[in-house]
Amino acid sequence: MLAERFRKLRGLAWRVMDGIFENMWDYKYVPIEIIARDSGVEEHKAEKVLKTLSNEKLIELKQTEYLGAAFTFLGLSLYSLNRFVRKNxxxxxxxxxxxxxxxxxxxxxxxxxxxxxxxxxxxxxxxxxxxxxxxxxxxxxxxxxxxxxxxxxxxxxxxxxxxxxxxxxxxxxxxxxxxLIDAKELYKVRLENPKEVLDYIIEEVREMWKLGIVHGDLSQFNILVNPEGIWFIDFPQAIDLNEIETDEELRMAEEILRRDLTNLISYFRKTYRVEVDADRIVEEILKS
Ligand code: ATP
Ligand code: MN
Ligand code: MN
Ligand code: MN
Structure with missing residues (x-):
């Protein structure tokens, strides 16, 4: 579906989308005048292209004192794909x-x-x-x-x-x-060595903390497993400790680390009856 929509788009459409992309941090809806200016596409032509893209649900048009445009999820995704494609x-x-x-x-x-x-x-x-x-x-x-x-x-x-x-x-x-990791989500597999796997996960979470990252959504759904190893995925909500500025922010990061570990440890307790003291582990990691 995405590939088909992608193939239908032409140079003019990509240029008009460049105009939106370059200005979307400054305007919720980028004025058509600015899109025309930055894309080098004449304003009346740009307007035609924008109307077509809007019919295809790739952008959202809004008429206020001026006509402005913003991406939809689909439009932004196709545009982002194109940025990868044109760089080969x-x-x-x-x-x-x-x-x-x-x-x-x-x-x-x-x-x-x-x-x-x-x-x-x-x-x-x-x-x-x-x-x-x-x-x-x-x-x-x-x-x-x-x-x-x-x-x-x-x-x-x-x-x-x-x-x-x-x-x-x-x-x-x-x-x-x-x-691409060729592995299954943890919740889909039956582990033969759950204690070993949990110990490994805890060591990796400690390493992440040392590197200044808290995952923030750690669970059996965001860990992939195969016979060769274990991978952590899904980091959009990750916290970077280097960006923290106040004690309160640090305390919140520590709480998120605690929640991540408590979730996982309780999954292993319920699924495999592996008993690990979550509080002790958290305190140890915070000290490291
Ligand atoms: P959802 O909306 O389903 O919660 P999500 O935002 O949590 O998605 P991810 O967890 O990063 O996104 O990815 C969704 C699924 O895509 C994963 O559960 C996994 O099956 C697969 N996946 C993501 N990244 C990879 C990867 N690098 N290698 C293999 N599979 C992956
Ligand atoms: Mn999710
Ligand atoms: Mn996920
Ligand atoms: Mn997610």
């Missing part, structure tokens, strides 16, 4: 691997071979202050999708050399390109 980083889109409330995940062929393209659908309001020139209220929701993708990419970059996560290959718009 992604050469072919494959099957959809899954779609949920938070993302749409495809497999693809990239410069590094088979890979995963994850399109972010939601934005996370983390506790950390939004240090950007515009208030949240003035931003279009698609800007928040981009921020989620960026946050996931940054967390994977900080972790991948030392922690078992997919290798991050690239970030464009709301899309993150990463290594």
């Amino acid at each position: 980083i992604v050469t072919m889109l494959g099957e959809k691997m899954g779609e949920g409330k938070e993302s749409m995940v495809y497999n693809c062929i990239s410069k590094w071979g088979e890979a995963v393209l994850k399109f972010h659908k939601v934005g996370y309001t983390s506790f950390k202050r939004v240090r950007e020139k515009r208030d949240y209220g003035d931003l279009h929701y698609t800007v928040l999708m981009i921020r989620s993708a960026k946050n996931e990419f940054n967390a994977l970059k900080k972790l991948h050399s030392k922690v078992s996560v997919p290798k991050p290959y690239g970030w464009e718009g709301n899309a993150v390109l990463m290594e």
Whole structure:
């Protein structure tokens, strides 16, 4: 579906979308005049293209004192894919691997071979202050999708050399390109050595903390397992300890670490009757 929609788009449409992308941090709906100026497409032509894209639900048009445009999730995803394609980083889109409330995940062929393209659908309001020139209220929701993708990419970059996560290959718009892991979610497998696996997970979470990252949504759904190993995925809500500025923010990060570990430990208790003292583990990690 995505590949078909992608093929129908022409150069003019991509240029007009460039005009939206370049200005979406400054305007919730980018004025057509600015789109025309930055894309080099004449205003009446740009308007025609925008109307077509709006009929196809790739952008949203809004008439106030001026006519303005913003992406939809689908439009931003196609545009982000195109940024990978025109840089020759992604050469072919494959099957959809899954779609949920938070993302749409495809497999693809990239410069590094088979890979995963994850399109972010939601934005996370983390506790950390939004240090950007515009208030949240003035931003279009698609800007928040981009921020989620960026946050996931940054967390994977900080972790991948030392922690078992997919290798991050690239970030464009709301899309993150990463290594394809051929494994199943933890909740789908029956482990033969649950205690060993839990101990390993705890050591990896400790390593993440040392590297300054708290996952923030750790669960049996966001850990992949196969006979060769274990991988952590799904980092858009990750917290970067280096960005923390106050004691209160640090306490909140510690609470999120505690929640992550408590969730997992209780999953292992219920599923495998493995008993581990969550509080003791958390205190130990905080000290390391
Ligand atoms: P959802 O909306 O379903 O909660 P999500 O936002 O939580 O999605 P992820 O957990 O990152 O997104 O990915 C969704 C699913 O896609 C994963 O459960 C996994 O099956 C698959 N997946 C994601 N990344 C990879 C990867 N690098 N390799 C293999 N499979 C992956
Ligand atoms: Mn989820
Ligand atoms: Mn997930
Ligand atoms: Mn998620």
